Amino acid sequence: VVEVKATAVNYNDIWGRRGAPAEVPLPHISGSDAAGIVTQIGSNVTDVKIGDEVLVHCGRPARGNREGQQYNIWGYDWPELDGAHGQYVNVPSENLVPKPDNLSFEEAASLPLVLVTAWRKLVHKARIKPGDTVLIWGAAGGLGVMAIQIAKMFRATAIAVASSDEKLELCKQIGADHLINRNTQDVRKEVRNIVGRKGIDIVFEHPGQATMGLSVQMAKWGGIVVTSGATSGYEGQIDLRHIFFREVEL
Structure with missing residues (x-):
């Protein structure tokens, strides 16, 4: 679980609201970019720890929701998880990237999707x-x-x-x-x-x-x-x- 300190808005947030070019299951919380602080971890997580400052990688290998699709995009067509536009987000630990020390949370949150x-x-x-x-x-x-x-x-x-x-x-x-x-x-x-x-x-x-x-x-x-x-x-x-x-x- 990551406490969101900064997030960004992308054009796929508009697409999600329009339901085009692909419909998203409702209710839906959008947002594909976030930076924040890890507040909880699962029992099997070893690659991050509570208190880490991170940004969230927005992609993962697609898991069969569309034939031939290579990637799911967090906050758009990754239906199991809500997106970045919330106070807290629950994401796989492999999608967490250490936030560079020289970047603010706002700067880090502007990076992932684009x-x-x-x-x-x-x-x-x-x-x-x-x-x-x-x-x-x-x-x-x-x-x-x-x-x-x-x-x-x-x-x-x-x-x-x-x-x-x-x-x-x-x-x-x-x-x-x-x-x-x-x-x-x-x-x-x-x-x-x-x-x-x-x-x-x-x-x-x-x-x-x-x-x-x-x-x-x-x-x-x-x-x-x-x-x-x-x-x-x-x-x-x-x-x-x-x-x-x-x-x-x-």
Whole structure:
């Protein structure tokens, strides 16, 4: 049992309330991010102790609730347990990670879901490597901030796209190499100015409907588009010729 000192809000909390794209059993307490202090442990728990300051890893291997599903997400489709938006939470000890001493509870609680998601998409799926160019939509949001830092960790070039100069200043502070204001600049033109006709190695996509078609078009021949959200809508339009003719991987 963990006493929650800080938690965060994610878009899957909105999805849970809407019952889309997957219904959640009701009653339901949402929340996929938490940091706090261990207050009780089970008799067989040996890897944490009462008083430990921890954050909660939000994923676990899926346990048969949907065929082919790899992971359950705590607070969204992990029906046996309530989520993070409570005073106390009951979670498996293997999901507890020691809180770094240099992070506040609020800072630690901002990490789990967005960090795990961005890491899985860029490292596991896109196979990011040094020298890659990575275009990051929504770069000042939770996913985008993590994507920038992962790109720089792998010595890739991070191109940040955001909706204001204030947001882009944040992106610059955490390491973005190029900045594009989507409200005042032509994203396609600015990308061409940065990478030329070659195109982007990896597009980190999560707005969905508003950007998916352009994301596919801006990827290079054999480039990769990874998606982890649909905040602007679910029904993105794609010119399939870019998929089969230029072998863009989606």
